Amino acid sequence: MTDDGCPMCLLAPKTSKHILWESISAIDILGQCSKKIQKSKTTCQNMKELIAKMIKRLQQDEMEELALTLWNIWRRRNENVFNNVLIDPKTVLHRVLQMQHELAVNKANTDTQIQSNATRNGTWKFPPSGFCKFNWDVAIDRLQYKIDIGIAVRDEEGNYWLP
Known part of the structure; x- marks a missing residue:
């Protein structure tokens, strides 16, 4: 071969x-x-x-x-x-x-989590001093075969960090 x-x-x-x-x-x-x-x-x-x-x-x-x-x-x-x-x-x-x-x-767990999140008040909480909080999400375009990932990083004062 x-x-x-x-x-x-x-x-x-x-x-x-x-x-x-x-x-x-x-x-x-x-x-x-x-x-x-x-x-x-x-x-x-x-x-x-x-x-x-x-x-x-x-x-x-x-x-x-x-x-x-x-x-x-x-x-x-x-x-x-x-x-x-x-x-x-x-x-x-x-x-x-x-x-x-x-x-x-x-x-099924994700659906339960989404329903649970919908009942919360939705306020963002600051991370502890000296830490950063990472929030991310993914979007999938099945027609164009593309995936996008978005990430937001915030410090203990709520300031966004840019790469």
Whole structure:
């Protein structure tokens, strides 16, 4: 095998689209996913185009399943390449289900936290003397494939710190 070949099937070129979507190894795992993902054998030039089509086609929970599955396929590939360990597809699928459960629990906890925060009076409290307070937020643009992170840092007097 050359450095350009797929480490999983040893045949095709090593591209992210092949490793995550087209290889026998990926198809074996994706074939166990929900029906919409199984039946999404679409022709695309690259992963970015494929993901863009999937975002339009799948519901939120299906997109989460796809993202977790692709991440675990990539992780399986890395375990094979770097540690010479081949993880069983059933183990990969079990990890995906476990991660989906954890995601659902975290969403439920976040919803509870949001409701709890809405009942507070919303006043900002100064940090102790000698400390700073960091507030941050994340915005995701699914159409443009962009993520923005905003951070505000304030000292014990409420002054903003600029980078």
